[in-house]
Amino acid sequence: MNVHENARLTPVGRALMVERIERGLSVAKAAQAFGISRRTAGKWLQRHRRGGERRLHDRSSAPRRCPRKTPAWTIDQIQALRRQRMTGPAIAQALGLARSTVGLILRRLGLGKLSALDPKIPIVRYERAAPGEMIHLDIKKLGKFNVEGHRVTGDRRLGRSRRAGWDFLHVCVDDASRLAYTEILPSEGQADTTAFLERAIAWLARHGVAVQRVMTDNGSAYRSKLFASALQAAGARHVRTRPYTPRTNGKAERFIQTSLREWAYGRPYACSDDRAKAIKPWTDSYNLDRPHSGIKGLTPWQRVNNLLGND
Incomplete structure (x- = not known):
C-alpha cells in the first residue's frame, strides 16, 4: 500500500x-x-x-503531461553510446545535452557506473569431499599498537601508535571441514610463510588429515623455491588462484573476515600483544564451539570427524 x-x-x-x-x-x-x-x-x-x-x-504525484520529456529515441542514443563505454560528459557533449540530464537517464537505465556494462561473473561454489583434499592459505596484515586506541578510549584523536610495526595473521582452512589453524608471525616473507605451512600440515596430520593440495594466492612468498620445496616434501600439489581474483580463495578470505569481526575488532585490546595472545583461544572456539552456516550448523571439529568416520 x-x-x-x-x-x-x-x-x-x-x-x-x-x-x-x-x-x-x-x-x-x-x-x-x-x-x-x-x-x-x-x-x-x-x-x-x-x-x-x-x-x-x-494518486501518483507524477505529472500527467511532460511536454519537455526527453524523447525515447534520445534515450536510446544515450544507451547505445554508453554501451560503447563513453563517459556521461562525453555523451552529453556528443548529443548536445546537459550533463545532469544524461546522468539522470543513465542512472534510470541502471548504467550510472561503467562497471554495470561488465558481465557478472557467475559464482562457482565448490566443496571438497574429504578433509585434506584442499587447504587454503592466506595472510592478513594488521597494524601493531602499544597504546589504547579509539575502540577503547572512544576518541580517534587519542591513542595513536606511531611506527609500531605490523603483525601478520597466517591462516590455514581445510576446504571440506573448515577446520582452521592460525598463527601471528612477524613477517609475510618466505621463511615465516614456509614454516607456517609445515606447522599447519603437521597440525592437521595430528588430527588425521593428510594434505593433498594447497591453494594460495600469487604472493612472492608462495612462489618462492623454499615454499615449493616444503610442498614437495609434504607430497602436496600447489594450486594458485587466478591473478587479481581473491574470491578464488574464498574460504580463506571468508575466514579472515570472520576473524577480524569476532577476534581482532570484536573486543577492545590494550595493545597488539594482547590481541595476538587472543588468537589461539578464539581459533579453538571457532573449531570446537562455533556453529558454521556453510556446513549445516556443525562445528568444524564435528564436520572433520564426520567425514573421517570418527563419530
Missing part, C-alpha cells in the same frame, strides 16, 4: 469516514472526528462517488 507519509488516513480509514458520511454524518463533523480538514473530507467523498477500484488511494 503506497500511502503518503503525511497522510492522516489510510484507504481503510477513508472508506470508514465516507461510510459514516453516507449514513448521515455531516462532512464537517466527519472531518473533525477523523482529524482532517473539511476540504480533505469533501475530496475523498467526491472521489468515492466518482467510483473506481483505487478511488480512496493516493
